[in-house]
Amino acid sequence: MDEQGPEGRGQRPRGRGLHDRVLESLGPAITAGDYPPGTVLRTDELERRYDVSRTVVREAVRVLESMHLVESRRRVGVTVRPTEEWDVFDPQVIRWRLAGPDRPRQLRSLTALRSAIEPAAAGLAAEHATPEQCAELTGHALNMVATSRGQQLPAYLVHDVAFHRVILRASGNEMFARLGDVVAEVLTGRTQHRVMFSDPDPEAVTLHVRVAEAVRAGDAEAAERYTKEITVGALRELDILAP
């Protein structure tokens, strides 16, 4: 029907299918508040809006429903659910909200989460980390030191993210490990907002080295304490940037 040539053939579209495209449009819109809770969407309306078949819309809606973003009821339609019922731990929801107007609030929530989780993870890591993980850890810490001065923020960020990922993984707790992506997102976001400022806080850099040492030494208490200091610093930083 449409003999229009394929748009970007060499592109790398995030959505691998039509339902993904619908999802990647509806999800951000809902989490951004474009459709406030209580808003009712109708399947056939969405069909027309996105010019896709019923099948595609239903699959997208089903996923949104599994995230508790919407509720689909017969004879009513697809209703946007109250914010407090959303699955705020769903990585996709987190991504959408971080990309929307709710970003500051979301960053604050996530940083508070980090502040609770990461110290505990570091403590566990001190008890469970393998020699390889200890080596990775010190490696990243040293690289953080090396890149902490002279406009090398991108390189610094890479090692910062990797460091925290190793800690979370080494904790031996699968749930902690799964937060690696979230932490990465927060760290990346923070760097972007800090790019106008100076190099990373030297104290924070030192603390990372201390954490690596503590984990290697198997000193759970120290690993936890130093990590706590790192995350408290992150919280303070947020208050400074947007009081």
Next chain:
Amino acid sequence: MDEQGPEGRGQRPRGRGLHDRVLESLGPAITAGDYPPGTVLRTDELERRYDVSRTVVREAVRVLESMHLVESRRRVGVTVRPTEEWDVFDPQVIRWRLAGPDRPRQLRSLTALRSAIEPAAAGLAAEHATPEQCAELTGHALNMVATSRGQQLPAYLVHDVAFHRVILRASGNEMFARLGDVVAEVLTGRTQHRVMFSDPDPEAVTLHVRVAEAVRAGDAEAAERYTKEITVGALRELDILAP
């Protein structure tokens, strides 16, 4: 807008749809390890197995895919993904795993998570709780004391769950608040396994009262410390029950 639905909109609206039935069969099976990572399912096979249409199967698969439990690829099929990629924070995944053979491991992970989150939440609650929430808290704590002796575990559990829910909500952090259901699940599961034993640990009961007092007094440090003691006790208990 009164909602006096006879069934309520509880979590078990028996057979809300065919796709739900497929999901509630496939989800537990995958998380239980009946289909090990790498296993390939084909849509038409599932159609026949559950005697439903293509539409229904696809919707179920799409939801499983959004949980990162499976990956659907053309010319290949629906592949079960490696365990470490699953969305272990998804409430539904948690429910499934708690109902399966992985339950002990899952309970341990979740208790470690509690141990990290709840003290932080209590600290925040001490700073943000409204007078009403403080009243609820002391009310539940007192009721826990009242029901802590003489085979009243079910009643005790109700207040225990409610207590922790209020703490998490009062923290003012939406992500902490969302963990209320998870904590409820853990506490309920623990009680079921303890039913053969005696009444709840008197020390734990006292600690809950102390937490309520600390929150009311706005003493974040104390609230955090006492809550930490509660969760550490829960961790110890797990080691005793299944070392």
Next chain:
DNA sequence: CGTGACTTAAAAGTCATACTTATTTGATGG
């Protein structure tokens, strides 16, 4: 013997349509 280009087939993805079922609304009648 590889190696790269071409063909093939398998399975998911998409669409259109007809039909079913639950639920709200509101009209009817006690």
Next chain:
DNA sequence: CCATCAAATAAGTATGACTTTTAAGTCACG
């Protein structure tokens, strides 16, 4: 005024035809 039942509506399900992607097999060529 309330209960009951009928109609309208939108989601849910089924089906079959068609498209697209891609793993894998084939074959000619260096």
